[in-house]
Amino acid sequence: MQAKMIFWQALTPVHPGTGQDSSSVIDLPVAREAATGFPVIPASSLKGVLRDGRGLEKNDESEEAAIARRVFGYAGKKKKSDSEEEEDISQAAELTLTDARVLFLPVRSYAGTFAFLTCPLVLERLKRDQKALGLPELKASIPNPGQTDALLAQNTQIVHGDKVILEDIDLSAKVGGADALAQELGKLVFGEEAGYFVERFALVSNDVFAYFCEMGMEIIARVRLKSDTKTVERGGLWYEEAIPAETVFSSFAIGKSGFDEINRPYIQIGGQASVGRGLLRRLGVKYES
């Protein structure tokens, strides 16, 4: 068994929904981790999208279907070719996918347009997971910013005066305070595009990050109109939450083979596909099977 690390970046807002959630003031909130409240894309959503419906028809005997069943698993029966009896052709998946957890959250910044926020908790968890799965760990130290600090790369673009101004939270800018970390993460996740990330990178406290994970999501109003009067129906106004474009997620694939199945330039997750929502691009290296 081996593990591979996968990074996804939202190209458009993503709505990994949970159905109607009575615990939220938003009618259709995004899925969140129970312990942290951070947005998450469930592994089941990733798996379904990557499978793309292949191999689910039991009579499909194509090679593509066979590969999909082997990689993603299958549960079902099929008639034997030489009799009317059915045989169980179920098989366990060779590839295991984990939830995609938020790694960098874009937040509007007074300078530099937006900042890529992360926090020690997110990075420590990533490092822990890398170690547990036998992957190379982050080498740079993870500093611990104060509650009102933002640790930045040396070549930062998000400082105005001596502040990082994020929505309605002003943080004290510590230029160069996390330069090694920003450089390493930029190379790991974005490769040749690291510059675009590094100049916007900000390491903030866990509490500030958690606040923006709650407050930084997009809110989209939807209405349903009466056909005759074109006015809003009773109960026909609702709000959907979406994870904003530019957000970066990390996840893992674990297995013996089938890793080439995740080598897609982009995937589409969640609803409203016809208006371009839910597009995620794959970042990082390509994997052989």
Place this chain on the structure above:
Amino acid sequence: MSLKTRAQEDMKKALNLVSSLEGENEEVKNIYGGLCHNFPILVRQSGLCQALAFSADKATGDGNRARAHQKLLEHVAAILGQNDALGAVQGADAIGYMHYTRRVLSAWVYFKRFAASVLGVHTGGHDESQQT
């Protein structure tokens, strides 16, 4: 004295506060009920300060709309355990501000629900079936 959860306290407080609107005229109830649905969205989109400032602006005067916004501000203060919502938020530091934001959003779930069930105001308008 038995221990109660914050959710129990929030629900009880919300039910009492929303029910207090039953004695108001229909227009005040409708406006307030609509605010129960829309206020947390304004907080999420613009921040607690702007949401409260907007309501404070509308709360001036003697009309039904002013009355509804006055009630909203009173109820936000009750959630925060303060006499004056604007004063409390203005006086808080950044961490306190974040805490107040979360408290309002967490408790407001119940205001949304009771606006619909007690006052008969749903998103998109008043529930006419509850009119007598």
